[in-house]
Amino acid sequence: MTSHVRPNGINIRRGIVVAADSAATSAATTELGDLPTWRLEDLYDSRDGAALKADLDSATERARNFEAAWKGKLTDAAQKTGAQGLGPAIAEYDELDDLFGKIGSYAGLTYFSDTSNPANGKFYGDVQAKLTDLSSHLLFFALELNRIDDAVIDAAIARDPAVAHYQPWIVDLRKDKPFQLEDKLEQLFLDKSMTSAAAFNRLFDETMADLRFEVDGEKQSLEITLNMLQEPDPEVRAKAAAALSATFKDNLRVFTLITNTLAKDKAISDRWRGFDDIADSRHLANRVERETVDALAAAVKDAYPRLSHRYYAMKAKWLGMETMNFWDRNAPLPETPNAVIPWADAKDTVLSAYGAFSPEMADIARRFFDEQWIDAPARPGKAPGAFAHPVVPSAHPYVLVNYLGKPRDVMTLAHELGHGVHQVLAGGQGALMCQTPLTLAETASVFGEMLTFRALLEKTKDKKERKAMLAQKVEDMINTVVRQIAFYEFERKVHTARKEGELTADQIGELWLSVQEESLGPAIKISEGYETWWTYIPHFIHSPFYVYAYAFGDCLVNSLYAVYQNAAPGFQDKYFDLLKAGGSKHYSELLKPFGLDASDPAFWSKGLSMIESLIDELEALDKA
Structure with missing residues (x-):
């Protein structure tokens, strides 16, 4: 396809909401407690600062040097090892992907902090345009790599450990081969992207x-x-x-x-x-x-x-x-129950549910609170919806929610922190292999929701409250699947x-x-x-046709949770291995340790049956 350099946009998840008016925000903040805002200084101190300028200059120089060093030479490099082999080329491409992603993420997160601010819009647009221009120097790499004969690539992987490290990415990249165009057309698609879909x-x-x-x-x-x-x-x-x-x-x-x-x-x-x-x-x-x-x-x-x-x-x-x-x-x-849930209670609810499953999982999620990786208040101009943005492995993810103290807001927090934990764990794969395909991208988020829901349900003994909680969960699952x-x-x-x-x-x-x-x-x-x-x-x-990933993830997690409930030995370790894999393995390979096969029609029936069983429980409660 056009390029495997990280896209600079941020995908909005969990429906769409827009920030509250200032009066409503002020009232809500008093009732909700101290709502955190994210610390983007972890990326750059400011849009006009020396650090960002230095990275933009570095990205420009390195992208041009990369093109000069490797364009037209990859077939020859595939037959060598050491400094002249493919390994160093892919490693440099990986580093550039990380650098571009860090710059683009900072611009995007700044923009989504307040989309109504014209200065934020200009900054975001200018950075997007700059990164698109620089990506043109890297465009050749994936295209040229895919033109190398399979036998030559296979030999390079077998011969050179530096290339073998990137085998999952290379194999994945070559799936795009039948659909890539000749270089000038790919260049045109890239150059026009800013004035077409992105606009x-x-x-x-x-x-x-x-x-x-x-x-x-x-x-x-x-x-x-x-x-x-x-x-x-x-x-x-x-x-x-x-x-x-x-x-x-x-x-x-x-x-x-x-x-x-x-x-x-x-x-x-x-x-x-x-x-x-x-x-x-x-x-x-x-x-x-x-x-x-x-x-x-x-x-x-x-x-x-x-x-x-x-x-x-x-x-x-x-x-x-x-x-x-x-x-x-x-x-x-x-x-x-109609009571507003303060932020501190939402935090404790999610972290305790995560901790009951795995202390390590709770420790990772706690960093989002302690180190200001979350932006929670609803405010004028703030981005719609909720998302967890992975940024890049050399930095850390950020989570955005619009928290108003509803029970569903607690579940959204659990959902997005699940994404965040997944992104932290997958970061060890590096920029090129950390990005999880959407088939598994919703796994950790939906699993986090399920852990939180089950923990709350277990504490609820009042029949009426239990019914309300079950009904809300069924509605959330219907919204996610149906x-x-x-x-x-x-x-x-x-x-x-x-x-x-x-x-x-x-x-x-x-x-x-x-x-x-x-x-x-x-x-x-x-x-x-x-x-x-x-x-x-x-x-x-x-993200056209993204939406089925939610249903895929919900049904997958329902099946996965059933395995967990049956006390399968070593489940937590297998689950963490799945998350750490990022995009380095096909979903079918990652599900095998759990005895799950998404190609089997019974897999989907099993996932849907959990929703049906919750409706059965509601019906039984109603008759009791």
Whole structure:
């Protein structure tokens, strides 16, 4: 493909939220306690500082020198050892990947700290442009390496330990070989990236950050408005939904343009590279077979009646409704505790759950709190959603959340810290091999959530509180599995339809409603206004077809957790080996020690059955 140099963007996870208004933030901070902000000085002291300038200068000089030293010489190098062999070349490329990633991460994290600040936007854009230009000096490396005969590469790996060290990366790289273009076209794709997909990604982010939603005469952010959908008062939920629909509708034109442009841009890239299916480029990036994803999607869709349809019918009855409005989907049960959870309690909850599984895991997670690797407050202009960004092995990850003290916020914290622990452990693989494919990228995060949930559930003896907790977990799992597969099916429909021409907002809305009605079932009433709610999902924009990774990860962790519950000997050690592997092994190889095989249809059924068993438990509690 174009390059294996680390991308400079940051993937937003766990849905999308936008920072609260300042008054709400101030009130929330008082109730929540001291919320940490991250310490970006660990990367660079400032955007104008000498350290960043020195690294940019170094990156420029080293990239040019690397091209001069190795371009056109890799076939010859593959037949040598020592200083003239491939080993030093790949090692230098690895170091450059780390350096570029550190610079790009600092710019990205600065920007996402406050996307409304024009200076942050300019800094981020300028750094992205600079790194893209410098990447042009490195573009040749992966392309030229892939043109070397397999027999020559195999011999180099067998002969030279310095090359053998990078064998997993080389083998992985060569999977891109059938889809790479000749050098000038790859250069064009790289040069145009800043003014094509990246530009529309930024337009989406900045548009979302600026949106305000009017409820009872007060304009507020998306995060606050979405939070109102979890309020006990049905009238409050209805007003919030109306405000969301109204603002989404007012901005349909720009979101429709972004969606059409990015879908067309992807189709052009896929056509030039020779991908057969609209999602094949994502499957390749994930190092997962299309058949495995198809089997997952089919298993989840087949389970809709047993999972979401059944659960929402039960919930409607608990809420005293025949059918729920679409804005009632995440409404709390009457039994749900309403107290705000202070930050200190959330920290203790997650760390104790992690520590009960593995003291080492808790120690790694504790560093995020102690060393200011977390940004927690909701504030104007702050990035939407929540994410854990790995940065680079020579530095450390950072976690962003928008913490408002809801039980789901505690689970989000557990989720993102799971990513953070994974990223710390995988860092030992180096910049080129630490990046975990999305098939396993959600493993540690979902496992961290599960540990936290199980720890809380075990402490809960009150029947009503237990019911509320189980219901919330079931809803989270439905959102992670059923909803994400519905998102995946929506994306497939949009990208397929876009091949026939530009789509109107109404057409996109119809596709959205078709998958929502199928996945939610007859207990959810889909009414006017919901047809615009596709607009705020960031994954459709930043990472097309990413969403099935959540379902993949949830089902995988359900199966993995079942192995853990059965007290499999040495589970913790095997689990840490999985996390430490990063991207150095295929997911199938990493699952073998646990006796799991994702190519087996029964694997997905086993994962889905855990969700079904929690619904069974809820039903039993209801009848008791």
